[in-house]
Amino acid sequence: xxxxxxxxxxxKYPAFELKDVSFxxxxxxxxxxxxxxxxxxxxxxxxxxxxxxxDSGDVRYFGSPLLKSEAxxxxxxxxxxxxxxxxPRKRIRDIxxxxxxxxxxxxxAAYRKYLDLFALDEMKTPLELSxxxxxxxxxxxxxxxxxxxxILDEPTSGLDxxxxxxxxxxxxxxxxxxxxxxxxTHIISDIEKCADDIIYISKGRIVAAMDKDAFxxxxxxxxxxxxxxxxxxxxxxxxx
Amino acid sequence: MTNxxxxxxxxxxxxxxxxxxxxxLMFLVPGYPILCGAFxxxxxxxxxxxxxxxxxxxxxxSLLPIAKRDVVxxxxxxxxxxxxxxxxxxxxxxxxxxxxxxxxxxxRSNALMNxxxxxxxxxxxxxxxxxWIFVGGFFKTAYKFAGPFVRFIIVAFVxxxxxxxxxxxxxxxxxxxxxxxxxxxxxxxxxxxxxxYMALTILSCRKACKDFEEIDL
Numbered sequence: 001x002x003x004x005x006x007x008x009x010x011x012k013y014p015a016f017e018l019k020d021v022s023f024x025x026x027x028x029x030x031x032x033x034x035x036x037x038x039x040x041x042x043x044x045x046x047x048x049x050x051x052x053x054x055d056s057g058d059v060r061y062f063g064s065p066l067l068k069s070e071a072x073x074x075x076x077x078x079x080x081x082x083x084x085x086x087x088p089r090k091r092i093r094d095i096x097x098x099x100x101x102x103x104x105x106x107x108x109a110a111y112r113k114y115l116d117l118f119a120l121d122e123m124k125t126p127l128e129l130s131x132x133x134x135x136x137x138x139x140x141x142x143x144x145x146x147x148x149x150x151i152l153d154e155p156t157s158g159l160d161x162x163x164x165x166x167x168x169x170x171x172x173x174x175x176x177x178x179x180x181x182x183x184x185t186h187i188i189s190d191i192e193k194c195a196d197d198i199i200y201i202s203k204g205r206i207v208a209a210m211d212k213d214a215f216x217x218x219x220x221x222x223x224x225x226x227x228x229x230x231x232x233x234x235x236x237x238x239x240x
Numbered sequence: 241m242t243n244x245x246x247x248x249x250x251x252x253x254x255x256x257x258x259x260x261x262x263x264x265l266m267f268l269v270p271g272y273p274i275l276c277g278a279f280x281x282x283x284x285x286x287x288x289x290x291x292x293x294x295x296x297x298x299x300x301x302s303l304l305p306i307a308k309r310d311v312v313x314x315x316x317x318x319x320x321x322x323x324x325x326x327x328x329x330x331x332x333x334x335x336x337x338x339x340x341x342x343x344x345x346x347x348r349s350n351a352l353m354n355x356x357x358x359x360x361x362x363x364x365x366x367x368x369x370x371x372w373i374f375v376g377g378f379f380k381t382a383y384k385f386a387g388p389f390v391r392f393i394i395v396a397f398v399x400x401x402x403x404x405x406x407x408x409x410x411x412x413x414x415x416x417x418x419x420x421x422x423x424x425x426x427x428x429x430x431x432x433x434x435x436x437y438m439a440l441t442i443l444s445c446r447k448a449c450k451d452f453e454e455i456d457l
Binding site: 046049053070071073074081085086088089090094098099100102103121172 | 243250251295296300306414456
């Protein structure tokens with residue numbers, strides 16, 4: 001059963017349009033949201049978080065519409081949208097001390113675990129962090145309150161290969177705990193390594209939303225890697 | 241809402257918003273347009289909006305587990321809290337000038353507006369105008385604040401000028417009352433100021449919630 005339902009999202013901009021985007025996410029599965037830059041990944045994720053106002057369509061979590069139970073739903077999901085770009089001169093400790101007050105389910109042990117794992121210093125400010133460490137700080141906040149759904153926009157971008165691997169292992173652990181992990185990326189190898197499902201978006205339209213193996217069976221030619229398949233598909237997709 | 245307000249106070253606020261509350265004490269300064277104190281408290285609040293925009297505070301707040309409208313309400317609560325602190329200092333100053341310093345030569349010979357309940361009522365109006373024009377204007381985009389602040393400055397100084405001038409109009413001398421003179425009129429002008437403040441703030445907050453809901457961040 002889907003715990004997240006995105007139905008017929010439409011958002012029109014002068015130079016871009018999100019067209020009838022629909023898909024679902026299940027508990028205990030890792031879903032890779034894939035597409036080239038400008039395909040509509042971030043727009044979709046922003047609509048899923050009520051950061052943008054879709055022209056039409058609906059987003060439901062745990063069976064409830066996002067707009068009707070926004071606060072309750074956001075307590076049960078974790079999200080990270082790129083690198084941290086807020087409060088550059090505030091100490092991480094001070095930012096966290098405020099953030100954790102919003103979550104009844106804040107898990108201090110998990111917070112400490114990821115703080116150590118990501119080698120983050122609480123006394124530093126976001127301004128003192130590299131781009132990769134900023135991504136980790138964002139992930140730290142998303143991972144520390146026992147989320148049932150994790151929505152991450154390009155979480156592996158800017159991370160070194162070791163950190164990316166660590167993060168993908170964290171996804172696997174969360175999956176075992178029944179968390180639905182949804183992450184966007186244009187790094188195909190990340191999808192290849194850990195995703196159970198693939199949602200492929202191109203030019204604002206969902207081209208495929210299915211199990212990874214089914215995707216490979218349907219779209220890959222013999223001997224092709226997933227990356228080669230995607231490159232070929234991107235060359236051939238036409239929505240006009 | 242308590243957490244959202246705490247977030248405003250600890251993460252979003254500029255230290256200048258707190259420091260500029262002290263300008264409420266300008267109500268004690270003789271020979272000075274005392275209502276500028278209300279303007280300076282508003283200027284301190286403006287610094288918080290500037291600081292918050294640089295820190296991407298609105299997006300951060302929108303990602304917290306609160307409804308989008310609560311982001312707006314928390315901002316208004318913070319603004320009202322700072323304005324309330326400014327009003328307290330102005331109120332203390334007014335009470336001192338109405339009682340202890342009621343017969344002080346330096347205040348009696350003051351060519352400008354006297355600090356009384358009418359002045360306090362006008363300070364409420366200036367804060368109401370700030371909430372209506374600036375805070376409400378900011379939430380139309382959640383980004384642009386220069387235009388709303390310039391509009392607020394113009395309106396605020398027109399109000400200050402009128403308030404300074406009005407007691408020179410024959411029949412309206414009571415607006416510059418000393419001590420407990422014309423207490424009834426003073427209390428009515430204060431009550432009118434409070435009502436205008438409440439009406440402007442509530443209407444502005446409601447509209448800002450609606451505007452902010454429509455904004456794409």
